[in-house]
Amino acid sequence: MADIKAVEVSQKKNIRLNNTAVLFIILVVMFSVFSYVGRPFFFSKLNLIPMLNNLSFIGIVAAVLTMVMVSGEIDFSIGGNIGLTACLTALLLSRGLPGWLVVIIALAGGLAMGAFNGMLVTVVGVNSILATIGTMFIWRGIGYTLTNGESILAMNPVIDYIGRGFVFKVIPFPIVLLVVVFVITYVIMNLSKWGRSIYAIGANPLASYLSGINVKKIKFINFLLCGMTAALGGLILTSLSAVGMPQHGQGLELVIISAIILGGTMLGGGRGQILGTLAGVLILSVLYNFLTIMNIYYFYIQMVQGSVLILVVSAYEIRLAMAKRRI
Amino acid sequence: MVKNDDLILKMENITKTFPGVVALDNVSIDLYKGEVLGILGENGAGKSTLIKILAGNYIKDSGGIYVDGQKFEIKGPAEAMASGIRVIYQELNTLNNLTVTENMFVGEQIVKGPFKIVDWKAMTKRAEELLDTLNVKLDPNTIIGDLTVSEKQIVEIAKAISKEAKILVMDEPTAALSEEETQSLFRIIKTLKSKGVSIVYISHRLKEIFAITDRVTVLRDGKKVGTLKTKETDTNELVTMMVGRDIKDMYPKREVPIGDTVMKVKNLTAEGFDNVSFNLRKGEILGIFGLLGSGRTSLVKVLFGANKIKNGEITVNSKKVNVKSPAIARDEKIGLVPLDRKVEGLALIMGVKENITLANIKDLGKSFLIAKAHERKKVDKWVNEVGIKTPSVEQEVNSLSGGNQQKVVLAKWLESGSQIIILNEPTRGIDVGAKIEIYKLMQDLCEKGSSIIMVSSELPEIISIADRIIVMSKGRFTGEYLRKEASEEELLHVACL
Numbered sequence: 001m002a003d004i005k006a007v008e009v010s011q012k013k014n015i016r017l018n019n020t021a022v023l024f025i026i027l028v029v030m031f032s033v034f035s036y037v038g039r040p041f042f043f044s045k046l047n048l049i050p051m052l053n054n055l056s057f058i059g060i061v062a063a064v065l066t067m068v069m070v071s072g073e074i075d076f077s078i079g080g081n082i083g084l085t086a087c088l089t090a091l092l093l094s095r096g097l098p099g100w101l102v103v104i105i106a107l108a109g110g111l112a113m114g115a116f117n118g119m120l121v122t123v124v125g126v127n128s129i130l131a132t133i134g135t136m137f138i139w140r141g142i143g144y145t146l147t148n149g150e151s152i153l154a155m156n157p158v159i160d161y162i163g164r165g166f167v168f169k170v171i172p173f174p175i176v177l178l179v180v181v182f183v184i185t186y187v188i189m190n191l192s193k194w195g196r197s198i199y200a201i202g203a204n205p206l207a208s209y210l211s212g213i214n215v216k217k218i219k220f221i222n223f224l225l226c227g228m229t230a231a232l233g234g235l236i237l238t239s240l241s242a243v244g245m246p247q248h249g250q251g252l253e254l255v256i257i258s259a260i261i262l263g264g265t266m267l268g269g270g271r272g273q274i275l276g277t278l279a280g281v282l283i284l285s286v287l288y289n290f291l292t293i294m295n296i297y298y299f300y301i302q303m304v305q306g307s308v309l310i311l312v313v314s315a316y317e318i319r320l321a322m323a324k325r326r327i
Numbered sequence: 328m329v330k331n332d333d334l335i336l337k338m339e340n341i342t343k344t345f346p347g348v349v350a351l352d353n354v355s356i357d358l359y360k361g362e363v364l365g366i367l368g369e370n371g372a373g374k375s376t377l378i379k380i381l382a383g384n385y386i387k388d389s390g391g392i393y394v395d396g397q398k399f400e401i402k403g404p405a406e407a408m409a410s411g412i413r414v415i416y417q418e419l420n421t422l423n424n425l426t427v428t429e430n431m432f433v434g435e436q437i438v439k440g441p442f443k444i445v446d447w448k449a450m451t452k453r454a455e456e457l458l459d460t461l462n463v464k465l466d467p468n469t470i471i472g473d474l475t476v477s478e479k480q481i482v483e484i485a486k487a488i489s490k491e492a493k494i495l496v497m498d499e500p501t502a503a504l505s506e507e508e509t510q511s512l513f514r515i516i517k518t519l520k521s522k523g524v525s526i527v528y529i530s531h532r533l534k535e536i537f538a539i540t541d542r543v544t545v546l547r548d549g550k551k552v553g554t555l556k557t558k559e560t561d562t563n564e565l566v567t568m569m570v571g572r573d574i575k576d577m578y579p580k581r582e583v584p585i586g587d588t589v590m591k592v593k594n595l596t597a598e599g600f601d602n603v604s605f606n607l608r609k610g611e612i613l614g615i616f617g618l619l620g621s622g623r624t625s626l627v628k629v630l631f632g633a634n635k636i637k638n639g640e641i642t643v644n645s646k647k648v649n650v651k652s653p654a655i656a657r658d659e660k661i662g663l664v665p666l667d668r669k670v671e672g673l674a675l676i677m678g679v680k681e682n683i684t685l686a687n688i689k690d691l692g693k694s695f696l697i698a699k700a701h702e703r704k705k706v707d708k709w710v711n712e713v714g715i716k717t718p719s720v721e722q723e724v725n726s727l728s729g730g731n732q733q734k735v736v737l738a739k740w741l742e743s744g745s746q747i748i749i750l751n752e753p754t755r756g757i758d759v760g761a762k763i764e765i766y767k768l769m770q771d772l773c774e775k776g777s778s779i780i781m782v783s784s785e786l787p788e789i790i791s792i793a794d795r796i797i798v799m800s801k802g803r804f805t806g807e808y809l810r811k812e813a814s815e816e817e818l819l820h821v822a823c824l
Contacts, residue, residue, distance in 0.1 A: 187696075191697060192695050192696050192697060193688045193689065193691050193692065193695065193696070193697055194695070196681065196684075196688055196691070196697060197688055199674075199677065199681070200681065200685055200688075203674035203675065203676050203677050204670075204673065204674040204675065206670060206671055207673055207674055208674065208685070209633075209653060210631070210665060210671050210672070211653065211739065212652075212654040212656070212657035212658070212686050212743070213654070213688065214654060270674070270676050270677075271676065
């Protein structure tokens with residue numbers, strides 16, 4: 001009897017591991033097929049470096065938003081945050097502020113936006129979907145107001161380096177940032193006490209509160225970090241495009257949330273893996289890049305992206321329903 | 328009296344399993360027209376599961392259900408209702424902002440005219456008629472929220488019989504009722520019976536089984552022990568069938584030396600109770616007995632910092648404490664094993680390990696990181712000491728039995744070093760074997776110098792296990808007894824004051 005149960009457990013563990021592993025297998029297969037079909041351009045430095053740069057800021061924001069979502073909340077304002085940060089950065093540079101100071105102000109602005117979201121959710125008690133849809137519009141509106149709706153050139157050695165610099169002359173700096181953010185969030189979520197609390201809060205906020213966990217504080221800090229990383233994403237995007245404009249990051253919140261859900265994080269919290277999010281971001285980006293270089297019409301690409309999300313989420317649901325039926 | 332044509336319901340060889348538990352194992356019952364069939368069993372015996380299958384809330388794994396001799400596959404609640412099966416649950420499903428009439432006809436309003444306009448007049452009249460058949464005086468225009476629990480129950484019964492109800496199931500209907508209210512419920516049951524309605528009456532209170540049922544089916548650990556005519560049996564026989572052992576073995580009590588006062592509560596007032604004072608002493612099990620709505624759960628929540636104090640003070644180890652939050656309560660070494668462990672006590676989708684260390688995450692390692700070996704060692708110790716039966720510490724607590732889940736909650740507070748442990752209905756929904764283990768564990772803890780506040784509505788349990796019993800009613804303390812002075816009748820009487 002005990003043996004049978006032990007087998008069941010190890011199987012269960014495999015399934016959990018598999019969710020992320022399966023995603024990476026899909027990614028490798030996709031990548032191989034695309035490299036062959038899209039030869040010779042797809043698998044070339046000329047294509048891959050810009051692709052990685054473009055996915056870097058998506059991945060950075062997705063990693064930290066995963067923490068927010070595992071805790072059972074969500075942040076739709078990240079796209080607006082990116083837009084406002086881009087405008088603020090370009091505007092401050094145009095006023096002649098030094099690049100390093102602009103970076104600090106932009107990140108502080110991100111923190112402030114995160115703090116505002118966190119306060120609405122944890123102190124006032126607004127549902128995070130509504131609170132952050134609200135602030136999404138507000139951030140972008142401020143961006144439009146600051147720039148009068150125009151694009152502002154953003155050229156500065158420091159800013160340029162954030163999106164287009166190379167470490168040791170070969171590794172793009174945004175990729176370094178991406179790796180650093182993923183390593184940090186992985187350590188937090190998988191190895192730290194704080195990550196344990198985040199998972200517990202997502203699994204059962206009431207029981208966590210009744211076990212003495214400071215639920216509000218942890219959620220607040222998650223929003224704070226999410227705001228700051230979105231601002232970092234905004235800096236990278238400004239640098240890559242060399243302009244700050246209020247349209248930056250428009251619709252990106254949905255792309256990022258899609259990637260996270262693709263990676264296995266559940267709306268409602270409690271379940272989700274940082275590596276799953278990484279896989280989700282890579283799959284969506286590789287697919288998008290491939291379709292683009294194959295000259296597929298942009299409208300069709302959108303339909304494909306949407307279909308992939310629905311397909312994967314349906315697969316999760318069917319699997320869950322099958323597991324439940326056994327009960 | 329009983330002819331075979333009168334057989335109205337037959338449930339045959341019903342089996343239902345949940346992960347880790349066989350909730351029902353080949354259980355059969357039969358019900359005749361106009362009779363009251365008692366279903367008797369301890370918590371966790373399978374009574375509720377059986378009813379949920381009949382009501383279409385659970386799907387059986389195997390077995391057959393026959394209504395009026397015809398095989399009947401119940402796939403959902405709507406089908407069960409269509410065939411005349413109505414269930415009054417222990418937790419009433421009234422909509423508290425609506426009136427009596429609105430509640431009775433929710434989802435099946437009487438309409439008139441081509442545009443199907445709601446016919447309030449007809450509905451109010453029908454509501455009055457229904458209440459009349461039950462011989463109760465109640466204004467159909469009253470808002471349900473203003474009624475007492477027993478009146479709400481009457482409304483539910485009236486609603487149940489508003490459409491052809493052939494079979495009326497009542498799940499522990501007296502849990503929140505006073506003696507008088509119970510008597511009036513019995514009168515209603517007799518009225519219904521005379522009208523030919525068959526009633527399944529679920530209870531674990533023997534007195535009621537003798538007072539109202541014609542026959543009784545006893546369940547234990549998901550199995551049917553037997554069906555008897557109520558007139559031909561007695562308490563001893565039923566208890567032995569129900570518990571499967573002598574009543575003495577059921578409630579093992581050890582005398583533990585009781586020390587000095589560790590917690591002192593003075594003139595405590597908050598939402599739900601008023602001006603409450605008591606002392607808790609080292610090594611003591613203090614029982615708090617009260618019916619539903621007596622304020623017992625509010626009191627527990629205030630002691631644990633989950634509800635606000637309006638007035639009064641709490642002293643722990645001669646130090647005045649301001650328990651503003653569960654985190655502070657935990658730091659003062661107070662732990663709470665809550666009423667509903669799945670909602671308030673456990674992160675169900677996490678493992679046994681994560682749940683045991685849930686209230687003491689800061690002690691998982693010296694740095695920011697979790698020291699995995701350190702955690703594993705602590706968890707293994709508690710699994711062993713508390714006797715949690717689980718295939719591994721990684722197992723999701725979701726799939727453990729109620730008894731093992733309860734032990735995980737208890738282990739969580741032991742891990743956080745609690746010295747005062749509050750248990751709200753410690754043995755609700757767990758099987759007899761696990762119950763006995765929980766009682767033993769509680770006394771082990773007292774021997775090691777902890778103190779326990781046990782809130783319970785189970786009379787035999789509280790009378791046998793608690794050293795001292797305080798009775799609560801309508802937010803006040805109405806009596807205090809040492810174990811030796813207490814009797815079930817006396818406690819129940821005082822709880823209704």
